[in-house]
Amino acid sequence: MRRETPQRLADYGPLFFPAMMLIVFFVVPFATMIAVSFFQRQQGGFYVPAFELSNYQRFLSLFFANVLGFSLMLAIAVAICCVVLAIPFTYLLTRMARKVQIIWLVALLSVLSLSEVIIGFAWSTLFSRTAGITNLLVMAGLMSEAKALLPSFGAVLTGMVYQAFPYTVLVLYPALVRLDPTLTEAARTLGASPIKAFFTVVVPALRNTITATLIMVFIFALGSYLLPQLLGRPQHWTLSVLITDQAIYQSNMPFAAAMAVFLVLVTLGLVALTVIAGRKGEAA
Protein backbone atom coordinates (compact mmCIF):
# COMPACT_ATOMS: atom_id res chain seq x y z
CA MET A 1 0.00 0.00 0.00
CA ARG A 2 1.26 3.44 -0.93
CA ARG A 3 1.36 6.07 1.74
CA GLU A 4 1.13 9.67 0.67
CA THR A 5 0.20 12.83 2.45
CA PRO A 6 -3.40 13.70 1.55
CA GLN A 7 -3.60 16.11 -1.40
CA ARG A 8 -7.24 17.01 -1.76
CA LEU A 9 -10.07 17.52 0.66
CA ALA A 10 -11.58 14.18 -0.42
CA ASP A 11 -8.46 12.42 0.75
CA TYR A 12 -9.42 13.36 4.28
CA GLY A 13 -12.82 11.68 3.72
CA PRO A 14 -12.23 8.59 5.83
CA LEU A 15 -11.46 10.86 8.77
CA PHE A 16 -14.85 12.57 8.76
CA PHE A 17 -16.77 9.83 10.47
CA PRO A 18 -14.44 9.29 13.43
CA ALA A 19 -13.97 13.05 13.72
CA MET A 20 -17.72 13.57 13.86
CA MET A 21 -18.14 10.85 16.48
CA LEU A 22 -15.37 12.41 18.52
CA ILE A 23 -17.04 15.81 18.31
CA VAL A 24 -20.53 14.55 19.15
CA PHE A 25 -19.57 12.16 21.93
CA PHE A 26 -16.53 13.82 23.42
CA VAL A 27 -15.94 17.45 22.45
CA VAL A 28 -19.53 18.63 22.88
CA PRO A 29 -20.16 16.94 26.27
CA PHE A 30 -16.79 18.06 27.54
CA ALA A 31 -17.38 21.64 26.41
CA THR A 32 -20.80 21.53 28.11
CA MET A 33 -19.14 20.38 31.30
CA ILE A 34 -16.60 23.22 31.16
CA ALA A 35 -19.42 25.70 30.57
CA VAL A 36 -21.48 24.32 33.47
CA SER A 37 -18.48 24.54 35.77
CA PHE A 38 -18.75 28.34 35.54
CA PHE A 39 -22.50 28.42 36.09
CA GLN A 40 -24.11 29.65 39.24
CA ARG A 41 -25.38 27.14 41.75
CA GLN A 42 -28.86 27.78 43.12
CA GLN A 43 -28.82 26.32 46.58
CA GLY A 44 -31.87 24.16 47.10
CA GLY A 45 -32.50 24.22 43.37
CA PHE A 46 -30.41 23.68 40.29
CA TYR A 47 -28.21 26.15 38.42
CA VAL A 48 -28.49 29.16 36.15
CA PRO A 49 -26.13 30.20 33.34
CA ALA A 50 -23.56 32.69 34.58
CA PHE A 51 -19.84 33.20 34.63
CA GLU A 52 -18.29 32.89 38.02
CA LEU A 53 -15.26 31.26 39.55
CA SER A 54 -16.78 30.37 42.93
CA ASN A 55 -17.02 26.66 42.07
CA TYR A 56 -13.30 26.51 41.48
CA GLN A 57 -12.73 28.66 44.52
CA ARG A 58 -14.56 26.20 46.74
CA PHE A 59 -12.43 23.39 45.39
CA LEU A 60 -9.17 25.15 46.27
CA SER A 61 -8.97 24.07 49.89
CA LEU A 62 -6.76 21.82 51.95
CA PHE A 63 -9.57 19.29 52.25
CA PHE A 64 -10.02 18.80 48.52
CA ALA A 65 -6.26 18.98 47.94
CA ASN A 66 -5.93 15.99 50.26
CA VAL A 67 -8.67 14.06 48.47
CA LEU A 68 -7.12 14.86 45.09
CA GLY A 69 -3.69 13.86 46.37
CA PHE A 70 -5.04 10.57 47.66
CA SER A 71 -6.86 9.84 44.37
CA LEU A 72 -3.68 10.43 42.35
CA MET A 73 -1.60 8.39 44.77
CA LEU A 74 -4.09 5.51 44.62
CA ALA A 75 -4.19 5.57 40.81
CA ILE A 76 -0.39 5.60 40.63
CA ALA A 77 -0.19 2.70 43.09
CA VAL A 78 -2.71 0.70 41.05
CA ALA A 79 -0.79 1.43 37.83
CA ILE A 80 2.54 0.35 39.31
CA CYS A 81 1.11 -2.80 40.92
CA CYS A 82 -0.62 -3.79 37.68
CA VAL A 83 2.45 -3.26 35.52
CA VAL A 84 4.82 -4.96 37.97
CA LEU A 85 2.52 -8.00 38.08
CA ALA A 86 1.57 -8.01 34.42
CA ILE A 87 5.01 -7.80 32.77
CA PRO A 88 6.41 -11.09 34.11
CA PHE A 89 2.98 -12.71 33.72
CA THR A 90 2.60 -11.65 30.07
CA TYR A 91 6.23 -12.48 29.32
CA LEU A 92 5.77 -16.03 30.60
CA LEU A 93 2.39 -16.23 28.83
CA THR A 94 3.92 -15.41 25.44
CA ARG A 95 6.35 -18.25 25.91
CA MET A 96 3.63 -20.84 26.46
CA ALA A 97 1.96 -23.06 23.86
CA ARG A 98 -0.62 -21.35 21.68
CA LYS A 99 -3.50 -23.31 23.22
CA VAL A 100 -2.56 -22.40 26.77
CA GLN A 101 -2.23 -18.76 25.73
CA ILE A 102 -5.74 -18.77 24.30
CA ILE A 103 -7.21 -20.23 27.48
CA TRP A 104 -5.47 -17.61 29.61
CA LEU A 105 -6.56 -14.77 27.35
CA VAL A 106 -10.17 -15.93 27.30
CA ALA A 107 -10.12 -16.17 31.09
CA LEU A 108 -8.74 -12.62 31.33
CA LEU A 109 -11.28 -11.31 28.86
CA SER A 110 -14.08 -12.87 30.86
CA VAL A 111 -12.96 -10.86 33.89
CA LEU A 112 -13.63 -7.76 31.78
CA SER A 113 -17.25 -8.83 31.41
CA LEU A 114 -17.76 -8.43 35.17
CA SER A 115 -19.15 -5.09 36.26
CA GLU A 116 -17.50 -3.02 38.94
CA VAL A 117 -20.44 -3.77 41.23
CA ILE A 118 -19.96 -7.52 41.00
CA ILE A 119 -16.20 -7.21 41.52
CA GLY A 120 -16.78 -4.96 44.53
CA PHE A 121 -19.32 -7.23 46.21
CA ALA A 122 -17.28 -10.35 45.46
CA TRP A 123 -14.18 -8.90 47.10
CA SER A 124 -16.17 -7.56 50.04
CA THR A 125 -17.40 -11.12 50.67
CA LEU A 126 -13.91 -12.55 50.27
CA PHE A 127 -12.51 -10.04 52.75
CA SER A 128 -15.36 -10.33 55.27
CA ARG A 129 -15.03 -11.80 58.73
CA THR A 130 -18.02 -14.09 58.45
CA ALA A 131 -17.41 -15.65 55.03
CA GLY A 132 -13.98 -14.45 53.96
CA ILE A 133 -10.63 -15.99 53.17
CA THR A 134 -9.40 -15.62 56.75
CA ASN A 135 -11.75 -18.50 57.61
CA LEU A 136 -9.67 -20.74 55.36
CA LEU A 137 -6.52 -19.63 57.16
CA VAL A 138 -8.19 -20.44 60.48
CA MET A 139 -9.12 -23.90 59.20
CA ALA A 140 -5.55 -24.42 58.05
CA GLY A 141 -4.39 -23.47 61.54
CA LEU A 142 -2.51 -20.39 60.35
CA MET A 143 -4.70 -17.90 62.19
CA SER A 144 -6.38 -18.09 65.57
CA GLU A 145 -9.62 -16.36 64.58
CA ALA A 146 -11.24 -14.99 61.45
CA LYS A 147 -11.11 -11.25 61.00
CA ALA A 148 -12.37 -8.70 58.53
CA LEU A 149 -9.81 -7.44 56.02
CA LEU A 150 -12.04 -4.58 54.96
CA PRO A 151 -12.66 -1.70 54.91
CA SER A 152 -9.01 -0.92 54.33
CA PHE A 153 -6.60 0.58 51.83
CA GLY A 154 -5.32 -2.89 50.98
CA ALA A 155 -8.81 -4.04 50.06
CA VAL A 156 -9.37 -1.03 47.77
CA LEU A 157 -6.00 -1.56 46.12
CA THR A 158 -6.62 -5.29 45.60
CA GLY A 159 -10.03 -4.71 44.05
CA MET A 160 -8.76 -2.03 41.71
CA VAL A 161 -5.68 -4.00 40.65
CA TYR A 162 -7.92 -7.00 39.98
CA GLN A 163 -10.14 -4.86 37.79
CA ALA A 164 -7.33 -3.23 35.81
CA PHE A 165 -5.07 -6.28 35.47
CA PRO A 166 -6.73 -7.77 32.32
CA TYR A 167 -6.40 -4.43 30.52
CA THR A 168 -2.75 -4.26 31.44
CA VAL A 169 -2.06 -7.73 30.10
CA LEU A 170 -3.99 -7.05 26.90
CA VAL A 171 -2.00 -3.87 26.25
CA LEU A 172 1.34 -5.51 26.98
CA TYR A 173 0.62 -8.74 25.11
CA PRO A 174 1.13 -7.58 21.48
CA ALA A 175 4.42 -5.86 22.29
CA LEU A 176 5.73 -8.90 24.13
CA VAL A 177 4.63 -11.32 21.41
CA ARG A 178 6.47 -9.26 18.83
CA LEU A 179 9.59 -9.02 20.96
CA ASP A 180 12.46 -10.64 19.06
CA PRO A 181 13.39 -13.84 20.96
CA THR A 182 16.92 -13.66 19.58
CA LEU A 183 17.52 -10.68 21.89
CA THR A 184 17.22 -12.80 25.01
CA GLU A 185 19.04 -15.68 23.35
CA ALA A 186 21.96 -13.37 22.62
CA ALA A 187 21.97 -12.22 26.23
CA ARG A 188 21.88 -15.84 27.43
CA THR A 189 24.78 -16.89 25.15
CA LEU A 190 26.74 -13.95 26.54
CA GLY A 191 26.27 -15.48 29.97
CA ALA A 192 23.31 -13.61 31.50
CA SER A 193 20.96 -15.56 33.78
CA PRO A 194 17.29 -15.67 32.64
CA ILE A 195 16.35 -13.14 35.31
CA LYS A 196 19.22 -10.85 34.41
CA ALA A 197 18.36 -11.14 30.71
CA PHE A 198 14.75 -10.25 31.53
CA PHE A 199 15.69 -7.11 33.43
CA THR A 200 18.55 -5.91 31.24
CA VAL A 201 17.14 -6.79 27.81
CA VAL A 202 13.36 -7.35 27.84
CA VAL A 203 12.35 -4.52 30.18
CA PRO A 204 14.48 -1.78 28.51
CA ALA A 205 13.35 -2.92 25.06
CA LEU A 206 9.75 -2.39 26.20
CA ARG A 207 10.26 0.99 27.84
CA ASN A 208 7.81 2.89 25.68
CA THR A 209 5.16 0.21 25.98
CA ILE A 210 5.56 0.18 29.75
CA THR A 211 5.17 3.96 29.97
CA ALA A 212 2.08 3.83 27.80
CA THR A 213 0.61 1.03 29.90
CA LEU A 214 1.32 2.87 33.14
CA ILE A 215 -0.49 5.94 31.81
CA MET A 216 -3.44 3.89 30.61
CA VAL A 217 -3.94 2.06 33.89
CA PHE A 218 -3.43 5.29 35.84
CA ILE A 219 -6.22 7.04 33.94
CA PHE A 220 -8.44 3.98 34.16
CA ALA A 221 -7.96 3.80 37.94
CA LEU A 222 -8.54 7.52 38.43
CA GLY A 223 -12.15 7.19 37.31
CA SER A 224 -12.99 4.44 39.78
CA TYR A 225 -15.67 5.50 42.23
CA LEU A 226 -17.48 2.35 43.26
CA LEU A 227 -14.70 0.13 44.57
CA PRO A 228 -13.38 2.76 47.02
CA GLN A 229 -16.91 3.03 48.45
CA LEU A 230 -17.48 -0.70 48.70
CA LEU A 231 -14.06 -1.70 50.00
CA GLY A 232 -12.67 1.39 51.73
CA ARG A 233 -13.34 3.78 54.58
CA PRO A 234 -14.40 7.35 53.83
CA GLN A 235 -10.74 8.44 53.91
CA HIS A 236 -10.17 6.10 50.96
CA TRP A 237 -12.85 7.76 48.87
CA THR A 238 -11.50 9.21 45.66
CA LEU A 239 -12.34 12.55 44.15
CA SER A 240 -14.62 10.67 41.75
CA VAL A 241 -16.76 9.60 44.73
CA LEU A 242 -17.15 13.21 45.84
CA ILE A 243 -17.95 14.29 42.27
CA THR A 244 -20.71 11.66 42.16
CA ASP A 245 -22.02 12.91 45.51
CA GLN A 246 -22.23 16.46 44.25
CA ALA A 247 -23.74 15.59 40.88
CA ILE A 248 -26.22 12.93 41.90
CA TYR A 249 -27.05 13.49 45.55
CA GLN A 250 -26.58 17.24 45.98
CA SER A 251 -27.66 18.13 42.43
CA ASN A 252 -24.79 20.63 42.46
CA MET A 253 -23.77 20.24 38.82
CA PRO A 254 -21.56 23.35 38.62
CA PHE A 255 -19.38 22.24 41.52
CA ALA A 256 -19.24 18.64 40.25
CA ALA A 257 -18.26 19.93 36.80
CA ALA A 258 -15.57 22.16 38.26
CA MET A 259 -14.09 19.23 40.19
CA ALA A 260 -14.19 17.04 37.09
CA VAL A 261 -12.51 19.71 34.95
CA PHE A 262 -9.83 20.10 37.59
CA LEU A 263 -9.29 16.35 37.71
CA VAL A 264 -8.96 16.17 33.91
CA LEU A 265 -6.48 19.06 33.88
CA VAL A 266 -4.31 17.52 36.59
CA THR A 267 -4.41 14.17 34.79
CA LEU A 268 -3.42 15.70 31.44
CA GLY A 269 -0.64 17.59 33.17
CA LEU A 270 0.73 14.44 34.74
CA VAL A 271 0.54 12.52 31.46
CA ALA A 272 2.34 15.34 29.64
CA LEU A 273 5.06 15.34 32.29
CA THR A 274 5.52 11.59 31.90
CA VAL A 275 5.78 11.86 28.14
CA ILE A 276 8.28 14.74 28.33
CA ALA A 277 10.35 12.91 30.90
CA GLY A 278 10.31 9.84 28.65
CA ARG A 279 11.57 11.85 25.66
CA LYS A 280 14.36 13.41 27.69
CA GLY A 281 15.37 9.97 28.91
CA GLU A 282 15.52 8.76 25.31
CA ALA A 283 17.64 11.71 24.21
CA ALA A 284 20.18 11.19 26.98
Place this chain on the structure above:
Amino acid sequence: MTEFLKQNIGRRAVLGAGLAGVSMLAMPSILRAQDKSLKVGVYGGYFKDSFDKNIFPEFTKATGIAIEAVAEPTGEAWLVQLEQAAKAGQAPADVSMMSQVSMLKGQATDLWAPLDVAKIKNASNLIDRFVNKYPDGRIAGIGAVSWYITLVTNTDVYKEAPTSWEAFWDPANVDKLGLLALVSNSFLLEVTAKTFFGGTNALDTEEGIEKAFTKLAEVKPNVRLWYRDEAQFEQALKSGEIPMGQYYHDVTGLAAADGNPVRSTFPKEGGIQDSGCWALSRASQKVEEAHIFIDYMSQPSIQAILSRKVGTSPTVKRELTDLTAEEFAAVSSDIEPIIPRYDLYQTKSDWLNQKWTELIVG
Protein backbone atom coordinates in the same frame (compact mmCIF):
# COMPACT_ATOMS: atom_id res chain seq x y z
CA MET B 1 -28.29 -3.35 -5.06
CA THR B 2 -29.33 -0.89 -7.86
CA GLU B 3 -29.32 -3.76 -10.32
CA PHE B 4 -31.58 -5.69 -8.04
CA LEU B 5 -34.02 -2.80 -7.72
CA LYS B 6 -34.21 -2.24 -11.47
CA GLN B 7 -34.91 -5.85 -12.15
CA ASN B 8 -37.85 -6.80 -10.05
CA ILE B 9 -39.40 -4.11 -8.00
CA GLY B 10 -40.62 -0.80 -9.31
CA ARG B 11 -40.09 2.51 -7.62
CA ARG B 12 -43.69 2.68 -6.49
CA ALA B 13 -43.54 -0.73 -4.90
CA VAL B 14 -40.50 0.30 -2.90
CA LEU B 15 -42.16 3.52 -1.79
CA GLY B 16 -45.36 1.68 -0.97
CA ALA B 17 -43.57 -0.92 1.07
CA GLY B 18 -41.65 1.80 2.87
CA LEU B 19 -44.83 3.66 3.71
CA ALA B 20 -46.53 0.53 4.92
CA GLY B 21 -43.51 -0.32 7.04
CA VAL B 22 -43.36 3.10 8.64
CA SER B 23 -47.06 3.19 9.41
CA MET B 24 -46.87 -0.28 10.90
CA LEU B 25 -44.03 0.81 13.17
CA ALA B 26 -45.98 3.89 14.18
CA MET B 27 -49.16 1.97 14.91
CA PRO B 28 -48.44 0.72 18.42
CA SER B 29 -47.80 4.25 19.61
CA ILE B 30 -51.04 5.45 18.03
CA LEU B 31 -52.92 2.65 19.69
CA ARG B 32 -51.24 3.33 23.00
CA ALA B 33 -52.07 7.02 22.84
CA GLN B 34 -55.77 6.20 22.65
CA ASP B 35 -55.72 4.18 25.83
CA LYS B 36 -55.76 5.97 29.14
CA SER B 37 -52.42 5.46 30.79
CA LEU B 38 -50.13 6.96 33.36
CA LYS B 39 -46.42 6.59 33.96
CA VAL B 40 -45.71 6.33 37.68
CA GLY B 41 -42.23 6.48 39.19
CA VAL B 42 -41.65 4.45 42.35
CA TYR B 43 -38.39 3.40 44.01
CA GLY B 44 -36.94 0.47 42.10
CA GLY B 45 -36.54 -3.01 43.51
CA TYR B 46 -38.67 -4.27 46.35
CA PHE B 47 -40.91 -1.19 46.43
CA LYS B 48 -41.74 -1.29 42.75
CA ASP B 49 -42.30 -5.04 42.83
CA SER B 50 -44.82 -4.67 45.67
CA PHE B 51 -46.67 -1.88 43.90
CA ASP B 52 -46.72 -3.84 40.64
CA LYS B 53 -48.16 -6.83 42.43
CA ASN B 54 -50.52 -5.39 45.02
CA ILE B 55 -51.60 -1.92 43.96
CA PHE B 56 -51.39 -1.09 40.26
CA PRO B 57 -53.51 -3.97 38.84
CA GLU B 58 -56.36 -3.10 41.22
CA PHE B 59 -56.11 0.56 40.24
CA THR B 60 -56.36 -0.29 36.54
CA LYS B 61 -59.36 -2.51 37.27
CA ALA B 62 -61.10 0.27 39.20
CA THR B 63 -60.39 3.17 36.84
CA GLY B 64 -59.45 1.78 33.43
CA ILE B 65 -56.18 3.69 33.49
CA ALA B 66 -53.18 1.55 32.63
CA ILE B 67 -50.11 2.10 34.79
CA GLU B 68 -46.62 1.97 33.43
CA ALA B 69 -44.38 1.72 36.46
CA VAL B 70 -40.96 3.35 36.14
CA ALA B 71 -38.19 2.28 38.52
CA GLU B 72 -36.65 5.40 39.96
CA PRO B 73 -33.36 5.53 41.86
CA THR B 74 -33.40 6.68 45.49
CA GLY B 75 -31.77 9.92 46.50
CA GLU B 76 -31.91 12.96 44.33
CA ALA B 77 -30.76 11.36 41.09
CA TRP B 78 -34.35 11.06 39.93
CA LEU B 79 -35.01 14.71 40.71
CA VAL B 80 -32.10 15.73 38.50
CA GLN B 81 -33.39 13.55 35.66
CA LEU B 82 -36.95 14.88 36.00
CA GLU B 83 -35.69 18.43 36.05
CA GLN B 84 -33.48 18.03 32.98
CA ALA B 85 -36.29 16.26 31.11
CA ALA B 86 -38.86 18.91 32.08
CA LYS B 87 -36.59 21.60 30.64
CA ALA B 88 -36.83 19.71 27.35
CA GLY B 89 -40.61 19.33 27.75
CA GLN B 90 -40.38 15.62 28.54
CA ALA B 91 -41.69 13.63 31.49
CA PRO B 92 -39.95 10.28 32.08
CA ALA B 93 -42.76 9.70 34.58
CA ASP B 94 -45.97 11.67 35.03
CA VAL B 95 -46.37 11.07 38.75
CA SER B 96 -43.35 10.22 40.90
CA MET B 97 -42.86 9.29 44.50
CA MET B 98 -40.44 11.91 45.81
CA SER B 99 -38.61 12.40 49.10
CA GLN B 100 -39.27 15.56 51.09
CA VAL B 101 -35.89 17.11 50.34
CA SER B 102 -36.45 16.50 46.63
CA MET B 103 -39.92 18.05 46.92
CA LEU B 104 -38.43 21.25 48.32
CA LYS B 105 -35.71 21.36 45.67
CA GLY B 106 -38.25 20.77 42.92
CA GLN B 107 -40.39 23.59 44.35
CA ALA B 108 -37.49 25.99 43.87
CA THR B 109 -37.70 25.52 40.10
CA ASP B 110 -41.50 25.07 39.90
CA LEU B 111 -40.96 21.50 38.77
CA TRP B 112 -44.17 20.25 40.37
CA ALA B 113 -47.46 21.01 38.69
CA PRO B 114 -49.82 22.39 41.37
CA LEU B 115 -52.47 19.85 42.37
CA ASP B 116 -56.16 20.66 42.57
CA VAL B 117 -57.51 19.36 45.90
CA ALA B 118 -61.07 19.70 44.65
CA LYS B 119 -60.30 16.72 42.41
CA ILE B 120 -58.67 14.77 45.23
CA LYS B 121 -61.50 14.23 47.71
CA ASN B 122 -59.53 11.77 49.78
CA ALA B 123 -56.83 14.37 50.46
CA SER B 124 -58.85 15.36 53.54
CA ASN B 125 -57.95 12.00 55.05
CA LEU B 126 -54.28 12.91 55.22
CA ILE B 127 -52.34 13.93 58.29
CA ASP B 128 -51.55 17.63 57.73
CA ARG B 129 -47.78 17.29 57.61
CA PHE B 130 -48.02 14.97 54.63
CA VAL B 131 -49.47 17.63 52.35
CA ASN B 132 -46.57 19.36 50.67
CA LYS B 133 -47.23 23.02 49.82
CA TYR B 134 -45.46 25.73 47.88
CA PRO B 135 -44.69 28.82 50.00
CA ASP B 136 -47.68 30.56 48.36
CA GLY B 137 -50.02 27.76 49.38
CA ARG B 138 -50.34 25.83 46.09
CA ILE B 139 -50.17 22.10 46.66
CA ALA B 140 -46.99 20.52 45.30
CA GLY B 141 -47.42 16.97 46.51
CA ILE B 142 -49.66 14.59 48.43
CA GLY B 143 -48.24 12.12 50.94
CA ALA B 144 -47.87 8.70 49.36
CA VAL B 145 -46.33 6.59 52.08
CA SER B 146 -44.20 7.21 55.11
CA TRP B 147 -41.55 5.01 56.61
CA TYR B 148 -39.25 4.86 59.58
CA ILE B 149 -35.51 4.63 59.87
CA THR B 150 -34.79 2.89 63.14
CA LEU B 151 -32.03 1.38 65.21
CA VAL B 152 -31.36 -2.09 63.85
CA THR B 153 -29.26 -4.87 65.35
CA ASN B 154 -28.23 -8.41 64.61
CA THR B 155 -29.91 -10.64 67.21
CA ASP B 156 -27.03 -13.15 67.29
CA VAL B 157 -24.55 -10.46 68.29
CA TYR B 158 -26.87 -8.34 70.47
CA LYS B 159 -29.04 -10.60 72.63
CA GLU B 160 -30.72 -7.57 74.20
CA ALA B 161 -32.25 -4.93 71.99
CA PRO B 162 -30.74 -1.48 72.54
CA THR B 163 -33.22 1.10 73.81
CA SER B 164 -31.69 4.40 72.79
CA TRP B 165 -29.81 6.02 69.92
CA GLU B 166 -27.08 6.54 72.54
CA ALA B 167 -25.92 3.02 71.64
CA PHE B 168 -24.19 4.59 68.60
CA TRP B 169 -21.95 6.54 70.98
CA ASP B 170 -21.17 3.57 73.24
CA PRO B 171 -17.40 2.91 73.19
CA ALA B 172 -18.21 -0.81 73.39
CA ASN B 173 -19.48 -0.67 69.81
CA VAL B 174 -16.20 0.21 68.17
CA ASP B 175 -16.18 -0.58 64.45
CA LYS B 176 -19.65 -2.13 64.56
CA LEU B 177 -21.99 0.41 62.99
CA GLY B 178 -23.36 0.87 59.50
CA LEU B 179 -24.74 4.36 58.91
CA LEU B 180 -26.11 6.16 55.87
CA ALA B 181 -23.43 8.17 54.09
CA LEU B 182 -25.23 11.41 53.33
CA VAL B 183 -26.27 14.20 55.63
CA SER B 184 -29.58 14.51 53.79
CA ASN B 185 -30.64 10.88 54.04
CA SER B 186 -29.15 9.71 57.34
CA PHE B 187 -30.77 12.49 59.40
CA LEU B 188 -28.15 11.85 62.07
CA LEU B 189 -27.98 15.54 62.96
CA GLU B 190 -31.62 15.35 64.00
CA VAL B 191 -30.94 12.15 65.93
CA THR B 192 -28.02 13.81 67.74
CA ALA B 193 -30.12 16.88 68.53
CA LYS B 194 -33.04 14.84 69.84
CA THR B 195 -30.87 12.48 71.86
CA PHE B 196 -28.48 14.95 73.44
CA PHE B 197 -29.77 18.49 72.96
CA GLY B 198 -33.45 18.19 73.73
CA GLY B 199 -34.95 18.23 70.24
CA THR B 200 -34.43 19.17 66.62
CA ASN B 201 -35.02 22.84 67.50
CA ALA B 202 -31.42 22.78 68.71
CA LEU B 203 -30.50 22.91 65.02
CA ASP B 204 -32.14 26.31 64.49
CA THR B 205 -28.83 28.18 64.70
CA GLU B 206 -25.46 27.49 63.11
CA GLU B 207 -23.93 27.22 66.59
CA GLY B 208 -26.46 24.54 67.41
CA ILE B 209 -25.61 22.63 64.25
CA GLU B 210 -21.88 22.96 64.97
CA LYS B 211 -22.50 21.50 68.42
CA ALA B 212 -24.39 18.58 66.91
CA PHE B 213 -21.55 17.98 64.44
CA THR B 214 -19.01 17.95 67.26
CA LYS B 215 -21.09 15.43 69.18
CA LEU B 216 -21.61 13.36 66.05
CA ALA B 217 -17.86 13.26 65.38
CA GLU B 218 -17.57 11.06 68.48
CA VAL B 219 -19.46 8.33 66.61
CA LYS B 220 -16.83 8.05 63.89
CA PRO B 221 -14.59 5.41 65.52
CA ASN B 222 -17.64 3.16 65.90
CA VAL B 223 -18.58 3.30 62.25
CA ARG B 224 -17.39 0.50 60.03
CA LEU B 225 -19.47 1.38 56.98
CA TRP B 226 -20.96 4.61 55.66
CA TYR B 227 -23.32 3.24 53.06
CA ARG B 228 -25.00 4.75 50.04
CA ASP B 229 -26.16 1.42 48.78
CA GLU B 230 -28.76 -0.30 50.94
CA ALA B 231 -27.91 -3.81 49.76
CA GLN B 232 -24.39 -3.37 51.08
CA PHE B 233 -25.53 -2.79 54.65
CA GLU B 234 -28.47 -5.18 54.62
CA GLN B 235 -26.24 -8.08 53.69
CA ALA B 236 -23.66 -7.20 56.33
CA LEU B 237 -26.36 -6.81 59.00
CA LYS B 238 -27.89 -10.20 58.25
CA SER B 239 -24.54 -11.98 58.40
CA GLY B 240 -23.48 -10.17 61.57
CA GLU B 241 -20.48 -8.66 59.81
CA ILE B 242 -21.76 -5.21 60.81
CA PRO B 243 -24.15 -5.92 63.69
CA MET B 244 -25.68 -2.51 64.39
CA GLY B 245 -26.78 0.58 62.50
CA GLN B 246 -29.62 2.61 61.11
CA TYR B 247 -31.91 1.07 58.55
CA TYR B 248 -35.44 1.01 57.24
CA HIS B 249 -37.99 -0.43 59.66
CA ASP B 250 -40.14 -2.04 56.93
CA VAL B 251 -37.32 -3.86 55.13
CA THR B 252 -35.78 -5.02 58.41
CA GLY B 253 -39.17 -6.41 59.46
CA LEU B 254 -39.43 -8.35 56.22
CA ALA B 255 -35.90 -9.68 56.61
CA ALA B 256 -36.70 -10.82 60.15
CA ALA B 257 -39.90 -12.47 58.89
CA ASP B 258 -37.76 -14.40 56.41
CA GLY B 259 -35.85 -15.86 59.34
CA ASN B 260 -32.80 -13.59 59.35
CA PRO B 261 -31.33 -12.76 62.78
CA VAL B 262 -32.16 -9.06 62.65
CA ARG B 263 -34.44 -6.74 64.60
CA SER B 264 -35.62 -3.18 64.31
CA THR B 265 -36.09 -1.14 67.47
CA PHE B 266 -37.86 2.17 67.98
CA PRO B 267 -35.47 3.92 70.39
CA LYS B 268 -37.00 5.86 73.26
CA GLU B 269 -36.14 9.11 71.45
CA GLY B 270 -38.25 7.94 68.50
CA GLY B 271 -37.61 6.53 65.06
CA ILE B 272 -36.84 8.84 62.16
CA GLN B 273 -39.99 9.30 60.14
CA ASP B 274 -39.41 10.12 56.49
CA SER B 275 -42.03 10.16 53.80
CA GLY B 276 -42.59 10.24 50.08
CA CYS B 277 -45.03 12.42 48.18
CA TRP B 278 -46.80 11.86 44.91
CA ALA B 279 -45.80 14.74 42.70
CA LEU B 280 -46.73 15.58 39.13
CA SER B 281 -44.07 16.83 36.72
CA ARG B 282 -44.98 20.13 35.06
CA ALA B 283 -44.07 18.53 31.70
CA SER B 284 -46.74 15.86 32.06
CA GLN B 285 -49.81 15.88 29.80
CA LYS B 286 -51.73 13.45 32.00
CA VAL B 287 -53.07 15.88 34.58
CA GLU B 288 -56.54 14.29 34.80
CA GLU B 289 -55.23 10.76 35.21
CA ALA B 290 -52.68 11.90 37.76
CA HIS B 291 -55.39 13.40 39.98
CA ILE B 292 -57.45 10.21 39.75
CA PHE B 293 -54.39 8.18 40.69
CA ILE B 294 -53.45 10.34 43.67
CA ASP B 295 -57.04 10.35 44.90
CA TYR B 296 -57.17 6.56 44.65
CA MET B 297 -53.92 6.19 46.57
CA SER B 298 -55.14 8.45 49.39
CA GLN B 299 -58.03 6.17 50.34
CA PRO B 300 -57.67 4.76 53.85
CA SER B 301 -58.30 1.25 52.53
CA ILE B 302 -55.42 1.54 50.04
CA GLN B 303 -53.16 2.96 52.73
CA ALA B 304 -54.04 -0.05 54.89
CA ILE B 305 -53.16 -2.42 52.03
CA LEU B 306 -49.81 -0.63 51.67
CA SER B 307 -49.14 -1.09 55.38
CA ARG B 308 -49.95 -4.79 55.23
CA LYS B 309 -48.23 -5.62 51.94
CA VAL B 310 -45.42 -3.10 51.56
CA GLY B 311 -44.80 -2.38 55.23
CA THR B 312 -45.07 1.38 55.01
CA SER B 313 -46.72 3.58 57.59
CA PRO B 314 -50.00 5.25 56.53
CA THR B 315 -50.10 8.93 55.58
CA VAL B 316 -53.82 9.11 56.39
CA LYS B 317 -55.10 9.44 59.94
CA ARG B 318 -54.77 6.17 61.77
CA GLU B 319 -58.38 6.02 62.97
CA LEU B 320 -59.66 6.08 59.38
CA THR B 321 -57.86 2.84 58.54
CA ASP B 322 -58.97 -0.61 59.63
CA LEU B 323 -55.47 -1.54 60.82
CA THR B 324 -55.43 -3.55 64.05
CA ALA B 325 -53.17 -2.41 66.88
CA GLU B 326 -50.81 -5.21 66.00
CA GLU B 327 -50.70 -4.34 62.31
CA PHE B 328 -50.10 -0.70 63.18
CA ALA B 329 -47.27 -1.57 65.55
CA ALA B 330 -45.58 -3.56 62.79
CA VAL B 331 -45.21 -0.49 60.61
CA SER B 332 -45.17 2.35 63.10
CA SER B 333 -44.91 3.27 66.74
CA ASP B 334 -46.71 5.45 69.23
CA ILE B 335 -43.41 6.97 70.32
CA GLU B 336 -43.21 10.54 69.01
CA PRO B 337 -41.08 10.29 65.82
CA ILE B 338 -38.04 12.38 64.95
CA ILE B 339 -39.18 14.50 62.00
CA PRO B 340 -36.24 15.51 59.81
CA ARG B 341 -35.49 19.22 59.42
CA TYR B 342 -36.06 19.24 55.66
CA ASP B 343 -35.85 23.05 55.62
CA LEU B 344 -32.16 22.89 56.56
CA TYR B 345 -31.32 20.70 53.58
CA GLN B 346 -32.68 23.37 51.33
CA THR B 347 -31.48 26.60 52.92
CA LYS B 348 -28.11 25.35 54.17
CA SER B 349 -27.53 22.34 51.95
CA ASP B 350 -24.06 23.22 50.63
CA TRP B 351 -22.73 24.23 54.02
CA LEU B 352 -24.15 21.13 55.71
CA ASN B 353 -22.85 18.90 52.94
CA GLN B 354 -19.35 20.39 53.17
CA LYS B 355 -19.24 20.07 56.98
CA TRP B 356 -20.58 16.53 56.79
CA THR B 357 -18.13 15.37 54.11
CA GLU B 358 -15.25 16.87 56.07
CA LEU B 359 -16.54 15.12 59.19
CA ILE B 360 -16.65 11.63 57.73
CA VAL B 361 -13.86 11.82 55.15
CA GLY B 362 -11.42 14.01 57.09
